[in-house]
Amino acid sequence: MASISAEELKGELAAGRSGLIDSALARTLDPQGLRSAMTELFDLVLGRLATHAGIVPGSGFALCAFGGLGRREMLPYSDLDLVLLYDGGRAGELQATADALWYPLWDSGLSIDHSVRTPEQCLALAAEEPKVALSMLEVRHIAGESSLCDKAASGARTAWRKVVHSKLDELVEQIAVRRRRSGAIAHRTEPDLKYGEGGLRDAQILDALAAANVANEAIAVIPGGPGRGALEARKLLLDVRTGLHLVGGKPRDILHAQFAADVARLLHYDDRFALARDLSNASRTIAFATDLGIRTARGAIPRRGIAAIRRAPARRPLAEGVVEQGGEVVLARGARPERDDSLLLRVATASARHGIPISAGTLRRLADGAPSLRNESSQVYHDNLVSLLGTGEAAIDVIETLDRSGLWDRILPEWAAVRDLPSRSAVHVFTVDRHQVQVVAEATRLATDVSRPDLLLICALVHDIGKGRRRDHCELGAELTSVICARLGMPERDAERVVTVVRHHLLFAKTAASRDAADPATAEEIFVRLGTRDRPTFELLVALTEADSRATGPGVWTPWKAHVHSTLATTCSAFVDDVAPGAPELSAADGPAVTANIRISKGAYATRYVLEAEIDGGTGGLADVLLVLAARGIEVVQAQTLRVEQGEAGEIHRVRAEISTLFGTPSDPALVAQDLRALSSSTVRSRLHSKVDRRQQEAWTAARASPRVWFEPGDREEAGSDPRSGLLRVRSADRPGLLAEMIGACRAAGVEVEWSRAETFGEFVADTLHVSGISDAPGGSERLVAAVRAMLPSPLPEAEENR
Structure with a gap:
């Protein structure tokens, strides 16, 4: 032969x-x-x-x-x-x-x-x-x-x-192992073009799904999506890998920094950063298409045996107009994206909160009909966006999905300028857009360090929004943030705080690194530069500095840096302006009472209502009303309560609360009153507690931030002050029925709640309760604080250690 x-x-x-x-x-x-x-x-x-x-x-x-x-x-x-x-x-x-x-x-x-x-x-x-x-x-x-x-x-x-x-399950596990080993192309300084997340191996998965007729690259073609389609993205990766072979002179899959500039020139890019930006866009497109294709494949696989004769998967309500079906978030049958301004954010929040991906069909419907946020929008946009951001790590993949679908631009059109923008600093492990989302995730761990966690999350999301242009990104970012805050319908004072922090978000870190952190003159310099001594603004600056550093890359937030920042924060605390919360002024509600003096009227927007009530029974009656509301799926967003002595008639609590429902209208006040009358039965009380427990298990994410509880005693030198009274301050992750539990703990301790101010910011609460009747025995206030802290949601031990 x-x-x-x-x-x-x-x-x-x-x-x-x-x-x-x-x-x-x-x-x-x-x-x-x-x-x-x-x-x-x-x-x-x-x-x-x-x-x-x-x-x-x-x-x-x-x-x-x-x-x-x-x-x-x-x-x-x-x-x-x-x-x-x-x-x-x-x-x-x-x-x-x-x-x-x-x-x-x-x-x-x-x-x-x-x-x-x-x-x-x-x-x-x-x-x-x-x-x-x-x-x-x-x-x-x-x-x-x-x-x-x-x-x-x-x-x-x-x-x-x-x-x-x-x-399919075995294939998905192999993909996950490969991605963990090689990392994401979009966020690697030296990406693995073949095996990295969003690389050529991922693209081959789409081909395999297409060969099985269960999905194809077109699954990720969402109208208005950014950048190229999956086929174009794959071609770019192939072109880069081809160029790497040419300039490297041997078979290579990892784009090492020493070859990046030559590959960029070969492919007609201005520099390696321009190539990195396009490469990030392409790889994220492929990763998104692959993940979406796998989910579509799961739904396309025919059911066999007994499963084939069962009815279609049940639809579980998640939020107004949002349901789960077949393991994906889909729109309810009556949902109309074009008529519902906040539906897009409710879908995103439901996906993040429940850990369920958004279906491809839902993304297309939203892309076809969901409107962009208008200028001077209502508070509904701010509230829903904060709820999404407050889910922390869970929000990252959801925002990525919205971004690859072209939907994130409808919420933040300014995002386009930083999308896939590579950082010029070697210590940054993420692109600028991904870094900002990571800062949000880190900020959720610090949410209980500040009195306004909602503003902290907004600051984290937009603090680098001014990058990528030929201007100081802090100044440009402040200008853009002012526009964003107006579009989110934020009150002027809150907008000022966010803009100030974005403008000066590098101030605290630079000062701590270059000046004596224990010197009062250093603190004075910070406040002069900041232009305000407002405590909430200062808290936001300190927390954002830490979150920004932690999200930059491993080893950036060191014990030494943490010590210096803590020292400087302590030094500055003596110079901030404090405004102590005061008792609310609540008069008897106008209009005829509806059953048991509970009135519910429409609020600022759909799913928001105003509850006004006069409740007999002191603190115990207040706790019972809150328990009934929680059992009926009604959440307190903001509340003010005031205990009023009625002389021989006893006492009442006046309540004015902004309440929320996930979907539909709240219960008729008559039904609330009916449950209240039945609470004398231990069986009924146990049933209501079981309902609340079930909602906590099914409908809420794990806490990200450690709870903070402290007691501020009344001024003993003030005439007429009661040494057994003071302010109980609580900052915590939220969960259904939490306010009812806290006031119930006060009741169990024999303590009266004279007045309270409760606020919910997405996934977090910041509550102040003025209590009286604390035990004269040593440690009375400490025992009350411990009792309240014990019931608050706490992070898992691993999250505590990472903090």
Whole structure:
């Protein structure tokens, strides 16, 4: 049997490849043209080699390619992935044929991954291992019996369609392991173009799902989405990897910094940062398309056996106009995105809070109909956005989904300027947009350090929004933030605080690093620069500084830095202006009372209502009313209560509260009163507590921030002050029925709540209760504080350690 020599093979490949590489380096041949030409070169050479080895039509043998050559995406220094197929006969010729094929390839110095199998053996192996199944989907005939290759290729596709439902979970786990090992291309200084999240391996998953007819790259084509489609994104990654081979002179998958500038020039980019931005966009598009495709594939897989005759999955309500169906967030049947300004944010919040992804169909409906936020919008936008941001880490993937769908621009059109923008600092591990979202996640861990967690989350989201332009990003960011705050319908005073913190968000860190943190003059300088001594503003600045540092990268927030910042914060605290909360002024509610003196009227927007009540029974009666409301799915957003002595008639609590429902209208006051009358029964009380417990387990995310509770005694030197009274201050993550539990704890301790001010900011609360009647025994206030703290949501131990 004649054979081509290794030297001849090596010379032919070297000459052809050298000429193509020179043309590509001279930029007379673009990367895609180079890949096509390289594929043709190897097809020609391998075809000649196979013919010399006797692999011809009628021989019972076939040479097939998979991998890059199989996909016609041959790179300059890619490995060769080949399989020699035979029909099971001619066993005596098999060894000689294989030797004639493989030895010249080995001796030529080529790196090859090769095997010898029958089509049936290939299919059996593919049935056992998803990686083999995926590679078999790319098999392409090079030489010999085309029927053997067709049998393997068509059999692989048929088998894949049959087993995709059973292999999908294993495939998803392999994807997760690979992504954890290689990281995300978008956020790596030296990204792995092949194995990283959003890389070429992810793109191949989409091809495999398309081959099974369960999803394809078009699944992620959302009208108005940013950047390129999945196919274009894949081409860019291939072009970058091709350029990396060219400038690196060998097979490379990781775009090391030393090659980035040369690759950028080869691909006609101004610099490596421009390339990094496009690469980030492309990889995030592929990752989004892959994840969306997998979820779509799960829904497209036909149910079998008993599951096939069951009814469609139940729809579980999550929020007004939002339900869960089949493990995804979808719109309720009556939802109308074009008529509901806040539906987009409610969908996002429900997804983050419950850990359920948004369906592709829902994203398309929102893209088609959800309006952009208008200028001078109502408070509803601010409230819903804060609720989304308050979910912390859970919000990251949801915001990424909105961003890749073009929906995030409708909430923050200013985001486009920082999308995929690479940081110029080596210590930053994320792009600017992703960094800001990470700062939000870090800020949720510090939310109980500030009196206004809602403003902290907004500051975190937009603090670097001015980057990427030829101006001081702090000053430009402050200007843009002013526009954003107006669009979110924020009160003027709150907007001033956010704008001030964004303008000076680097002030605290720079001062701590360059001045004596314990020197009062240093503190004075900070307040002069800040232009205010307002305590909430100062708290926001300190917390944002820490969150920003923690989100920058590992090792940036060090124990030494934490110590210096804490020292400076303590020094500054003596110079801030404090405004003590005062008792609310609540007069008897106007209008006729509706059953048990409880009135509920419409509030500022849908799902918000105003409750006014006069409650008999002192603190115990107040706790009972709050318990009933929580059991009926009614949450207190803001509340003021005042205890009023009625002389011989006893006492009442006047209440004015802004309340919220997840969906629908709140219960009729008559039903609330009915539950109140029945609370004398321990069975009824237990039933209501069980309802609240169930809501806590089903409908709320884990706490991210450690609760803070402290007692501020009354002024003992003030005439008429009661030494057994004072302010109980609480900052905590929220959960259903929390205010009822806290006031119930006061009741159990024999303490009266004289008045209270309760505020909910998304996932967090900041409450002040003026209490009296604390025990004269030593440690009375400490026991009350401990009792309240024990019932508050606390982070998991790992989250506490990370803090």
